[in-house]
Amino acid sequence: MKHFFASLSLLISLSISAQLKSPAEFLPEYGKHVTYYHQLEAYFAQLQQNTDMMQHVVYGQTYEGRDLHTYIISTPENIKDIDNIRKYHLQQAGLASGTATATRGNKAIVWLSFNVHGNEPAAAESAMNVAYQLINPANAETKEWLKDIVIILDPCLNPDGYSRYGNWLHSITGQQLHPGLADREHMEPWPGGRENHYAYDLNRDWAWQIQKESQQRIALYNQWMPMVHVDVHEMGYNEPYFFPPAAEPMHDFITQAQKDFHTAIGEVTAKKFDNKGWSYYTREVFDLFYPSYGDTYPTFNGAVGMTYEQGGIGAGRAVARENGTVLTLQDRIDHHSTAILAAVETAAWQREKLVKNFRLYFKDAREHPKGKYEAYVVKSGGKTEELAAMLTRNNIAFAYADETKKLSGYNYQADKDKDFTLEPNDLIIKARQPKGVLAQVFFEPEQRLSDSLSYDITAWALPHAFGVQSYALKRDISVKTKTSPNYKGKLEVDRVYAFYIPWNGRQSVKVLAQLHKNKIRVRSAHKASFYRGINIKTGDLIVLKGDNTHIDNFEQTLKVLLDSKPDYEAIESGFSLTGADLGSEAYPLLEEPKVLLLSGRGISSTDFGQAWFYFDDMINYPVSIVDIANLSRISFSDFNTIVLAEGWYDLNDALKARIDSFIDGGGKVIAIGSALDIFTDRAGYSLTKYATETSRTAEQEAEDAAELDARFYNYESYIRRELSSSVSGAIVENVLDASHPLSYGLGDKYFSMKTSTTYYQLLKGASNVIYVPQGYKSFGFIGSSLKKKLGNTVTFAVEQKGSGSIIYMADNPLFRGFWENGNLLFGNAVFQVN
Structure with a gap:
């Protein structure tokens, strides 16, 4: 009877496998042309229908309505018990409560992520082949691996970008291949398919989760918490293949066990590539420092996080490379498939180590904090709400203080130890918790760089990003806490004369919108003024009943509109106890912004996307978007605000003159980053890199002297010398004019994310609202030569011109959406500055 059931099981398996098709069998153009996203979905659907080794999970949707898929792959026995395996895995690591049986426990959990960048199509293409090889009954090797492994395979993290790229490529290609570069197949149009719908780079959004694709993916990720994560990419087509080990700088919190697995996987993969004669490199370029990548974020969540890069961006279907070879889409698929399966193989034979080290990682997190501090306190306020939401998305535990206590700790804003008072509603984050490593990565004041040659930004401390008074404590604190903040009861009024709305964070901007x-x-x-029970600060909003006689049911209408801002109050009299009465000129009316945002070739797609997303999603406010090529067709009279995102604007004199007239006639222009070039050293504007001709001459002489010295340097040190005048993305202290509307709600100082080497002297005849002082503090890497030049340079300025104004933003306040104090600053520019 036992043999009968074994034979029956074999017959069923053979019957199922007879239906199973490889990608090439299912898709006629597989390996020759990019697959449409709906075809990719159809291929995985046929795998799902013809195997008992796969479970399908739809975990969300993109902004354009495409489904986001994962496929859990293992042996049939493991799949049947998959939820128990998942729970046992989390419980053994201390990441979940309760108990689960260990019948099929102790599995290695491996997550494979493909195509976070849409125009790197070989990633998603290889996902189909990898899935097929894992479940193909004829592949005995993979079946052995899967006895001890559960794989979560996400074939495309960015379906909108992948579809944009693939649809474009299909629309412009014919039957003939064009490996030569002189063909539109290798000239992707703006904005390209790299980013998602809002032109956000999802590969830099893992930690911050500003975009819904990231939020939905990390929610599922936290339900599984893999031990190995493979992030599959492409790079420039002339590059060979990159696989681990990663490059320096590696963050200090990365464990030796994680590094050892990198080495093991590198050795296994190298042998496979050596046998096929394929070119590759390791330990270069792709480091493990910035925490919001697809390799580092899993790493700080206990996994072995890895980046895999295949040359291929811009390759289309096939491309001629510098070495004389032709790189085809099939080549790229083969390289990826081999490397990824090598990662799975390595996880299989290192399964016991992976399981042991993963559990130890979280045990250490709970018992032995890696950083300098044991707890972090964030003072309550409007921006604290957004910080709490980000911590929640990352499963980082926190609580709110429910008592008052005198404490001392490192103050981020002052960069020194200070005494402070813990008060009810202050946020408390403790280092000793399962997600303690990630929490410390987010909150450590400064991260040590083992190598200044970094791939991305080198500082990101959340207290600076959110602009909230915060303290780091070397000892844990024991205080009474609560799970949510309490808001004081509303003041009782006999009648409503006005409504008061604090200007203290993104929600304030959204309410104003x-x-x-x-x-x-x-x-x-x-x-600043004081009314009964209400301290009004500069920037706070007032809605007078007398200004809004056109509104029926004024009180009820306002209460509905203010429902998302629980700290609003009603005021029963316009007579102040101190300061200005509500009828004073100290309370000017705010103009309703009518915003034009420019798009198109020459403008940074990601920076444009950050501005678009800010209006469209963050604050839910209308913005008109016009391609720069169509600007001559637009009447500027329909707008009072123009936003110029970072970019390289090749405007003719006629368009520049139209912008000049727009400003002179009362319009407002917000120019960010290199968009400032439009106004630099132009007649009628104060923006200049040099305050005087003497300073221009002095800097030129210094540059000439440096070039003379460089004659004696060797070739090998060239890149290191260039670092002296570079910045990788550092936090720079700025002082601010708190009386100016551009500074409302930002605090006593503004810490800016500096990603550009461009700087401007303090302007003459304009308001230098936020600037870098002499002797400024900074966090992260700034080259020594550049660092000397940044003192007394302007970061954000406002110039009045005619009846209008221009707001100069040398740094991008909307950087990746997570620089929350920058989001408020941009809100000031749009709504508060007239």
């Missing part, structure tokens, strides 16, 4: 959309007239406080 909704008030404007509903034609509610709003005033801004330009002077």
